């Protein structure tokens with residue numbers, strides 16, 4: 001896979017040394033409930049690879065939501081690609097979101113679209129022409145083992161197949177940041193390793209990767225730095 | 238999108254619609270739009286026909302004038318009428334002037350005085366009818382001037398009072414039709430706005446995924462805009478076609494005793510149905526886009 005985002009024009013303010021993601025004293029809450037994340041300080045260097053661990057309900061998914069701009073923090077500063085997100089208007093966020101690939105914990109596949117259309121979605125949204133990405137989408141689907149199910153509807157896929165489909169959709173646009181929320185929860189060990197190797201490969205090509213996972217075995221096997229959440233705070237491992 | 242045959246074949250793949258295909262809800266909406274377009278098309282036909290009827294009356298009324306002649310002392314009413322007709326025939330813009338004979342004038346008075354109830358020596362006003370050149374009709378002033386010169390005591394009625402009435406009615410019908418058309422368009426816009434709101438709520442999950450994948454509000458709004466514009470165009474086609482069929486049937490079977498004499502339509506009027514589906518699509522597009530943009534912008 002070649003990096004599309006390597007075009008210097010597409011990476012304006014983030015120089016090699018400045019963090020691609022930076023949190024300062026960030027808090028987050030759902031509605032009027034108490035904060036589920038507190039005092040989060042975090043910096044991710046471009047091209048880094050992190051695991052995010054923590055008990056169920058610790059706030060892993062919530063932290064990722066802040067990064068992929070699905071939720072605004074209740075306090076603190078968040079900057080992405082060197083830009084202060086809190087100062088941004090609604091129209092400016094899509095450009096940032098296109099540079100972030102997300103594997104959602106609950107997949108969030110579009111049920112009325114085929115596997116092929118689901119994977120093609122980010123490219124369509126980015127305004128690319130079908131002829132330019134059809135072959136890439138087919139290749140990626142084959143790569144995640146869905147070559148025979150390209151035109152299947154998500155409802156007819158197994159849990160593991162859905163997960164691989166979600167992964168394919170997250171990486172198809174070659175994002176600068178890849179966030180994966182329990183991306184190996186539904187696949188067997190061998191497929192888990194393959195998926196992890198895909199993430200490592202993308203990381204080697206320059207993508208900043210963060211993976212939320214329960215799987216201690218997997219986490220220790222890859223030896224990447226670990227961010228541990230405990231009761232809404234980042235704690236040293 | 239599902240492909241037949243080889244499941245590996247992706248070379249023929251085409252992007253599927255990003256919004257789920259229509260569900261039962263859309264059928265009710267299509268029916269409402271079709272009915273509105275039906276009514277709007279009928280209204281267009283009716284106002285065209287009414288306009289044509291008014292034009293006909295205007296043409297008839299302005300093509301002639303009537304002059305009431307009163308005989309002077311020592312002159313019979315027939316002589317006065319003959320002199321008036323002679324004088325009027327010479328006026329520029331008059332193609333023909335004829336005096337009604339006494340029998341014809343009596344006949345006009347019959348409804349008021351009864352048959353045979355008019356004594357032979359009773360002077361009655363005599364009428365001279367004047368046919369005017371439709372291209373350059375003589376004015377009432379010119380006719381009056383000619384009468385004065387000829388020394389005839391008469392009064393010209395160029396039907397201008399009736400003309401004004403007819404023109405005013407035609408204007409009122411036209412204005413009413415435009416107003417009703419605007420109301421219909423507003424009603425259509427309102428139901429489309431309502432449907433867009435419901436669609437956004439029903440497809441909240443889809444919309445959120447699109448946003449998270451980097452879609453602008455305008456991208457999402459365009460999906461609804463296209464969906465409802467297509468729906469309205471199709472519904473508009475049915476509505477307008479039904480109205481055209483009804484009008485054609487009335488034209489064929491209405492005959493000379495049906496409403497055709499009252500609302501004289503011609504086959505070309507049916508072309509007024511053509512823009513209706515396009516207008517419906519435009520109204521739907523604007524309403525759907527506006528509503529979607531407004532609602533999306535209000536999201537956190």
Ligand SMILES: Nc1ncnc2c1ncn2[C@@H]1O[C@H](COP(=O)(O)OP(=O)(O)OP(=O)(O)O)[C@@H](O)[C@H]1O
Nearest residue numbers: 030033036054055056057058059060061062063105
């Ligand atoms: N949409 C929501 N509305 C309200 N509260 C929420 C919502 N999502 C999560 N929470 C709450 O926020 C807290 C953190 O949840 P989060 O999903 O971030 O945990 P997690 O670490 O991802 O857990 P898991 O490992 O089970 O996925 C939990 O207490 C949860 O109940």
Ligand SMILES: [Mg+2]
Nearest residue numbers: 060061105181
């Ligand atoms: Mg979670």
